[in-house]
Amino acid sequence: MLSRPRKLSHYLGASCFAVMSLVVSLPTTATSQVTAFKQAVAEAAARDSDLAAYYRQNGYQPIWTGMDDIDLKRRQALLDALADADDHGLPAARYDLDDLMTQLSAAKTPRDVGLLEVELSKTFLQYAKDVQSGMFKPSSLDSGIVRSAPVRDRQQTLAAFELSKPAQYVRDLPPSSPEYTRLMKEKLRLERLIADGGWGPRVSAKKLEPGDSGKAVVGLRNRLHTMGYLGRSASRSFDTDIQKAVQAFQLDHGLEADGVAGQGTITEINKSAEDRLKSVIVAMERERWLNLPEGKGARHVLVNLADFHARIVDHDIVTFKTRSVVGKNQSDRRSPEFSDTLEHMVINPTWNVPRSIATKEYLPMLKRNPNAVGYLRLIDSRGQVVNRGNVDFTQYSARTFPFDIKQPPGNRNALGLVKFMFPNKHNIYLHDTPAKSLFARESRAYSHGCIRLHQPFDFAYALLAVQQDNPKQFFQSKLKTGRETQVDLDTEIPVHIIYRTAFTNAKGPVQFRRDVYGRDAKIWKAMANEGVALRSVQG
Structure with a gap:
């Protein structure tokens, strides 16, 4: 257990002169000294293509170590942020403030200052990326975290910082969401x-x-x-x-x-x-992964897998909440984490049985009894319903099974009476279910990966309320036909499937x-x- 780290005032007590007066190391009257500085910058930046391109574009001019007051303010803003890195659950040692302060004190020659210039930029970019978008590529930690953290362009970050008020720019790097705060x-x-x-x-x-x-x-x-x-x-x-x-x-x-x-x-x-505390620190990293430039969406759907609930959020206020059933804790069933866009709902849906379920679960049953799961239809490559009596299922393996399996609309349909679609390569969506008893359980990880909703009709009404004067009547009129009906949303809604063991209200x-x-x-x-x-x- 660590105590709170020393703040920048600790360092400045010994090194304030170095921070304030570094500029004396860069005389502007000697061309050779300026050239030595630029050569050092070019040399140090060459190991990083983004830095090399940035300094090449600006003519190898300093943004941290120059003679202007703005350079001091940039240094100060960065050093203040590094001293407070622990506040964000970031590893202070990753930015090595002690070493930076030592370099600030020891920089005597134009070459020293040039090397320091690039080191400050590298450290700034590392900190900016970590506090803004997270320390890690999410999928590298778990294959079920399939979202991509919104990493910003490094050259643009430096360019924007150069034109900014430094302290304000650095303060604005972390997520501004109420959840993060x-x-x-x-x-x-x-x-x-x-x-x-x-x-x-x-x-x-x-x-x-x-x-x-x-x-x-x-x-x-x-x-x-x-x-x-x-x-x-x-x-x-x-x-x-x-x-x-x-x-x-x-x-x-x-x-x-x-x-x-x-x-x-x-x-x-x-x-x-x-x-x-570990859960909270992890949740902060996860919130950085969701720090999208456009935000989560003024209205969005939030599904917290660890909480077994789905919510509709309007302007940071939860306006609808329902229990959910999520993927079973097995390698091929855990629900993935990602963001997408809800485009439409399907009332009275047909269930197109995923091939993995068809071959792993239903094919063995059909081999034992061709009349098993009679409520399911077998469809051949021409789209025709197959007469089971004419099929020898024992001749097929999971690889050679030639049929699609579908379940027509109805009360027994595995998807219930409505599904909510945000088309994605993971084949995950929200839907109703005839298995209502599972919602009474404390832990609700039972599905094949999709998200089942306890109150799907109310969820549909809430979505339709912004485009229908009487959303319940509209929905029920489509439901009563018994026919599969697609209803498009006038405005598509971001969907964020997340996993938080710590979250706030x-x-x-x-x-x-x-x-x-x-x-x-x-x-x-x-x-x-x-x-x-x-x-x-x-x-």
């Missing part, structure tokens, strides 16, 4: 909590419920109090106040809010502040969820390997 606030709160000792002893029990008493209940009471869910109490029994506190905790952690501290609830209560405590796919554990491991460390902060 609230996550940073929670990070600081947890760091202060850790400095004060965390939430105290773990609860030693497998299950506690109303009417229980004894040391374990006292331990539960004390931990709920330090977590902020319970006022001061001397009770040694599991009373109504403790039950209400347990329910509140359960609601904030995606658990069934029955007021009973079962094994799952106690496991979550016993999670340390350090564990929660506009009001109330930060929400935490289980790492159902183990993806956040992988991200934290990668961040820790890069030098991200938990720290404590004195209040």
